[in-house]
Amino acid sequence: MADKITLAYGGGGEETNKLINELFYKHFNNDILTSAEDAAVVNANGKIAFTTDSFTVSPLFFNGGNIGKLAIAGTCNDLAMMGAKPEYISCGFMIEEGLDFETLEKIVKTMSEELSKVGAKIVCGDTKVVPAGSVDKIFINTSGIGHIKKENISAHNLKKGDVILVSRDIGKHGSVIMAHRYNVETTAQSDCKLLWDEVNALIEAGIDIKALRDATRGGLSAVLNEWANASDVGIEIEEDKVPVSDEVTGLCEIFGFEPMDLANEGAFIVAVSQNDAKKAEELLKKFNSNASIIGTVTDGNRVVLKSPWGSSRYIELPKGELLPRIC
Template identity: 65%
Template sequence: MTDIDLTTLSTTKSIQLSHGGGGQEMNKLIKGLFFKSFDNDILRNEEDAAVLTLEGNTAFTTDSFTVSPLFFAGGNIGKLAIAGTVNDLAMMGAKPQYLSCSVIIEEGFDVANLKTIVDSMANELSISGAKIVCGDTKVVPKGCADGLFINTTGVGTITKSGISVRNLKQGDAIIVSRDIGRHGAAILMAREGLTLESELISDCNTLWPAVEALIAADLDIHAMRDATRGGLSAVLNEWAQASDIGINVVEDDVPVSEEVRGLCELYGFEPFDLANEGTFIIALPQEQAEKALEVLSAFAACGDAAIIGEVSDDYAGRVILTSGWGSRRYLDLPQGELLPRIC
């Protein structure tokens, strides 16, 4: 890295169009902020593309983050942008290795806030050990974006193969890694300016350490997915359809915090449809379910892990929810205007 004069950047309070123009100002922003926080050998090469050595099967995934507001209880768009993409890799049994980071910044965006967000990204990366190795910075005029959008795209070597949306089998147990709906509820709360007496924070979290432990325990994981947009309902319905099996869920076994339940009653949401950003669902043989719960219990973020249902041969392609009173109904893929911009 050439020697850069950071004084100009540090005295700039807000992002200008010239920070995205491809000239000197952009160079200063990139080197003074992004390179400093994400520093690593590959990034420092400054080639048109990063050069990686990848072996075996590689998982490849992308997500653009447009969450509003940018800061919420339990995280911000930066933490989310790392956890989200790292988790998509982890869900394929892949070790998160290399990420790209592409930002679209609205003219006038506060540089101090950008620094806080970038620092959160660097901090979240340290949990999985993944590195940001290439990036892109665009600035659009005031009114042409809502503050900041971040795209992260990631690659990682698959360490456990066979995990697939198509691989659920009769008799599999369905496990959820913690209580559901926290992220959606935290965003709703931030957006509505609500303050609850109890502390409701997003589940936003990097899941790789827990997944790595499950893989190390040699469990025969059939399917695994983080329940982001569309929540638990979306994951279970996609699985039921892709694997052409039925899934029975026992409503009372699904962990939901009192705070999330309260917000859902207030706003008419179903906890099953609310987004999560650090909660995942596992399908694996019934006889390995207790072992999986034991592995998960070592992780603070998986403290409420529970078996919530099983794969059945009834109603192939559908998810059946049995209530505490014994009544049964379809748990459908959410539709209509769900809570927008939760990620």
């Protein structure tokens, strides 16, 4: 295999076959993929969730992960947020001519490691190699399928009295990408990770889950506003209950961002019935000690942040270009 990816690797001939057999089949090996048909044939009996996503993060490698880890976690987490266990994934690579083969292999190896954690498989894929300058090193497109383990999880389910929880401290991924982008040293690590284990624990415990959402682009602010609009409810959040690390607070002070607006890739928001709130919090704390009840569903159609000093303000949807290419 050459040291760098050339246009020949996307030409469909000998080089393409080498790339597929010596890299992708090596790390994504399973009978469905290696049958090398034009489409994967999978077992889809019962209700399934189906999602698609694309990943263009810059830089490709960051504290706590890389574009490959992000692609698998992001796709699997979207399925998990619908109560579905991730099972089958498609993967399309758009590779810039001249990318180091070593870089590509590191990304693919990371994807394989993440897949093994959740038991999912890449069952079909595509590779395109484009001239230098057409993409920035590598873009990845995915789709994912998973069988639904718990039905009726929806942003339209919230009712007055329901309780809102967050699975961990917020803003890690967005702040880490900012720091890398602007060459600011930080010890912070992206929260990028698979979330199925936490979601499955809630399901197995019989928690009355109303809604789930991973707080990616737009962060906590976006999720809460989307839920308030979808269910036509108000949401009140206790500011001092929202967990934010010192590293994220410091980076937000440097760049002038709000932690609640920053992207997360390993944190989710969950709405549960009032009776199950404490139990849900206890379960989530087993995975991350920062998990917390942060608010309640109320009347109205606005999201309100209440300070410890008795004042309050509206939380709006983030506006403008916060930080492009974070995922």
